[in-house]
Amino acid sequence: xxxxxxxxxxxxxxxxxxxxxxxxxxxxxxxxxxxxxxxxxxxxxxxxxxxxxxxxxxxxxxxxxxxxxxxxxxxxxxxxxxxxxxxxxxxxxxxxxxxxxxxxxxxxxxxxxxxxxxxxxxxxxxxxxxxxxxxxxxxxxxxxxxxxxxxxxxxxxxxxxxx
Numbered sequence: 815x816x817x818x819x820x821x822x823x824x825x826x827x828x829x830x831x832x833x834x835x836x837x838x839x840x841x842x843x844x845x846x847x848x849x850x851x852x853x854x855x856x857x858x859x860x861x862x863x864x865x866x867x868x869x870x871x872x873x874x875x876x877x878x879x880x881x882x883x884x885x886x887x888x889x890x891x892x893x894x895x896x897x898x899x900x901x902x903x904x905x906x907x908x909x910x911x912x913x914x915x916x917x918x919x920x921x922x923x924x925x926x927x928x929x930x931x932x933x934x935x936x937x938x939x940x941x942x943x944x945x946x947x948x949x950x951x952x953x954x955x956x957x958x959x960x961x962x963x964x965x966x967x968x969x970x971x972x973x974x975x976x977x
Contacts, residue, residue: 823872823951830869834862857933861941868948876955878963896964903960907953914949921946 818825841855874880887898924939931938 823869823876823955826869827866827873830862830866834859834866837862854933857931864941865944865948868945868952872948872951872955875952876959878959880956899960899963903956906956910949910953910956914946914953917942917945917949 837852837855837858841852844850844852871880882902887895887902890898921939921942924937924942929938930936931941
């Protein structure tokens with residue numbers, strides 16, 4: 815269970831990417847074999863890329879590889895650098911929380927209106943439902959990285975092997 819919680823977004827990204835690759839391959843085969851296009855592939859791939867981007871951002875946030883400009887922070891004295899770090903965490907979490915809230919509001923709007931997708935005719939909220947969760951996951955992973963950056967884990971000295 816610990817593995818699943820720690821690697822959740824990687825598993826989702828791998829499954830999404832494998833599914834998108836399969837859909838793209840099927841589209842190419844259908845196009846060359848029948849001279850018709852698998853029209854729903856565009857809809858599925860576009861929404862797959864959106865989810866792949868959000869869950870990939872969670873991976874980057876956990877690793878500390880998210881987009882950041884730290885040149886100012888690097889030249890500041892330690893107390894000022896820590897203050898800038900806290901401010902950046904607050905602003906980043908606020909932006910991600912707003913993104914989660916607005917994507918949740920869009921999801922509720924799609925549920926209430928009954929809007930359907932253009933190619934497959936499935937409820938549009940099927941594609942939207944992962945976004946608020948994904949943004950929430952980015953917040954969690956970003957805060958995990960921020961906590962590790964604020965309090966780096968202590969390195970325990972290795973015991974000297976007995977000879």
